[in-house]
Amino acid sequence: MKLDAKIPEGPIEKKWDEHRFHMKLVNPANKRKFNVIVVGTGLAGASAAATMAELGYNVKAFCYQDSARRAHSIAAQGGINAAKNYQNDGDSVYRLFYDTVKGGDYRSREANVYRLAQVSVNIIDQCAAQGVPFAREYGGMLDNRSFGGAQVSRTFYARGQTGQQLLLGAYQALSRQIHTGKVKMYPRTEMLDVVLVDGHAKGVVVRDLVTGEVSSHAGDAVVLATGGYGNVFFLSTNAKGCNVTAAWRAHRRGALFANPCYTQIHPTCIPVSGDHQSKLTLMSESLRNDGRIWVPKKGGDNRPPGQIPEQDRDYYLERRYPSFGNLVPRDVASRNAKAVCDEGRGVGPGGLGVYLDFADAIGRLGQDTVSAKYGNLFHMYEKITGENPYQVPMRIYPAVHYTMGGLWVDYNLMTNIPGLYAIGEANFSDHGANRLGASALMQGLADGYFVLPYTIGNYLAQHMGEDVTTDDQAFKNVEAEVAGRVDRLMSINGSRSVDSFHRELGKLIWDYCGMARNAEGLNTALEKVPALREEFWNDVRVLGSAENVNQSLEKAGRVADFFELGELMCRDALDRDESCGGHFREEHQTEEGEALRDDESFSFVSAWEKKEGTDWQLHKEHLEFEYVKLTQRSYK
Amino acid sequence: MDLTLHVWRQSGSNADGRLVTYEAKDISPDMSFLEMLDVVNEGLIEKGEEPITFDHDCREGICGACGMMINGNAHGPQGGTTACQLHMRSFKDGDSITIEPWRAAAFPVLKDLMVDRSAFDRIIQAGGYVSVNTGSAPDANEIPVPKADADVAFEAAACIGCGACVAQCPNSAAQLFTSAKVSHLGLLPQGQPERYQRVVEMVAQMESESFGSCTNHRECEAACPKEISTDFIARMNRDYFAALFKGKRPASAG
The missing domain is CATH 1.10.1060.10 (Alpha-helical ferredoxin)
Structure with a gap:
């Protein structure tokens, strides 16, 4: 298979404009003859569905939640980047492009990232026009802040609820189209497979999560906007329902899965409090602007933090990285926290935590100032832990937050299956090996509002009049497979709950394919994960019926797919014999313990093709860098 | 802590529902209310009983999926807090807790604590x-x-x-x-x-x-x-x- 990213010719700043000019258009009167299926209603899915409906296409949109408004984009706190340069501090499309490629540790496509930076400015215009209540200055203009170590202030925000407000904007745009009848919305409906007719994606098979009914929907194209796969770790900052099933089912039908080992671990999350833990909660990394991170110098020092004198504390980030100190990038902060905990110097229950101490900041600025800056975060921390961070240091630990990998797509956001698109976190395209803060919202909305609605027209224009209905035998076959799989999960009737398997799988992936990986551990995981999957298929217990609401059954189907994905993640991590961004191979580090890339051998996208059984074949898309100079990151 | 729960169980929209009593044992004060229900559900699955159905997703108080009447209060006793952000330290050993779905004609029950x-x-x-x-x-x-x-x-x-x-x-x-x-x-x-x-x-x-x-x-x-x-x-x-x-x-x- 030859991978063609279909990157347009020409200078980088002209590629998108030229491409738009050359793409075929669908006549306005013909748009209503096309049906497009959109799965997932987060930022990418809702914005794409609404925009395509505005253009005149008939859209069917699906989400597993009870309402489109609940997709997990809603939980994003920090903000959204855009190269508006409203602050007059030297930002530009080119600078945002450059920062994003560098931040991704040079493992993304230049052309895609440049387009992302270009349309970022349109996103802010669109959202402001929708009434998204962005933070404002007293003069009424939009406010910006610097985020995630960026040297310009290009992040737009709505208090700590930027994701919520952007999603509600897209949800409202979607609701308007539902009202006009251009979008038919199917909430509480889970996509369980994609249907191919003559090699083209022509529909989906879904299960109604209330009645249990399995049914088919046909369309001229299928768009997957189904988010990331962080829940393979069981514990993550993702919502409980987030899953890889839609993407994985597409992968099993032939769509390539790219860079699955690129996962992002966020350093400032509230640590696990016990075995009952069901998810992890992120706290904005802005806390690192004023908090000092430390652990006791000696392992097993169980004194309360207030009784540990200064000389017995190790402010390890300040010690190792004197110039960046507590503000090193996410991956560096996370790995160092793990290292000190592995040395037995972690704090709190289970020893998996480090202190984030505001005593100095309170002494220097006063409690009122600290409260004005971080009051809501301190309040949230106290609600969850029962501890008052004004009096005792916070405890934090890294947690899985975002997955850069996903379905391989070309410049048009189409997978290698014609007519099947992947947008937002579900695709692999723009963040390389590491995503910068405030870039996820930007990419989701760029794909949904401003890229896919154009590129999908180019495909549809070439497929007029190919009327496929669900009467086609292909639909019947896939429906039968889906129903068979549901029956199989219901009939195992084993002894262990779905969650118990999911927790065990998550721990394996976390231990061997988490913040730091090595060949020995990955090989161990490649033995243990398939063995556990085998046990799952023989011993999982799903009670109740498949003919009504059955949350255990829903989870079982998702966990079954996480088993296969988990194995591929380990395969990919083993194959990528270098360190880059969120992928840290212990065998490849500098003398100071920093990630060491191997540009000579690994400047490529790993795109995996599913073969028979549990085998995969690797395809490589080589990355060319014409504009950005590859350098080693240094934060000393 | 040990608690006695009275939970609304209803197998479907058209079925009759009733309160069923469960004992929740060894509950940690650090658990969220939904994690307490997770523990109860794991116990039910072990006994071969169908777990309690309830809507939830982000578990960080922003998606709006979760919601139940806890001793007659929507989202429980703590102000400004969703059920997923309510922690068990708000309760004490020996407490009885009644858990019901939203009660409103416009929000018909789909199953147990899940409503439309x-x-x-x-x-x-x-x-x-x-x-x-x-x-x-x-x-x-x-x-x-x-x-x-x-x-x-x-x-x-x-x-x-x-x-x-x-x-x-x-x-x-x-x-x-x-x-x-x-x-x-x-x-x-x-x-x-x-x-x-x-x-x-x-x-x-x-x-x-x-x-x-x-x-x-x-x-x-x-x-x-x-x-x-x-x-x-x-x-x-x-x-x-x-x-x-x-x-x-x-x-x-x-």
């Missing part, structure tokens, strides 16, 4: 938006918004659509939910062109659903996990009557 809140979606569909197609927006800074207006609009926009307001209201009224969106958009310059048509459309939709009428109990405000003010209801009523004087009528009225 699609009426809320239909209210937004009726007019809870600014009609602006993708691509037609002017530069974002061409529409200045006074900071004070933006801040109040944000307070209204913080609604998570969980339904606690309806569940706590003795009349099961949806005024707080509806007024939050009417006010968010009505306070901003972007929302002005449709301001009066929007309010009549959304109120008409609200009244066509099975919600009750607002009689100013203000239980909704007390139950709201985002502490949204009933001032917005007053604001919606003003806009609504102004709209009627302007001759605005819902499109469905012909």
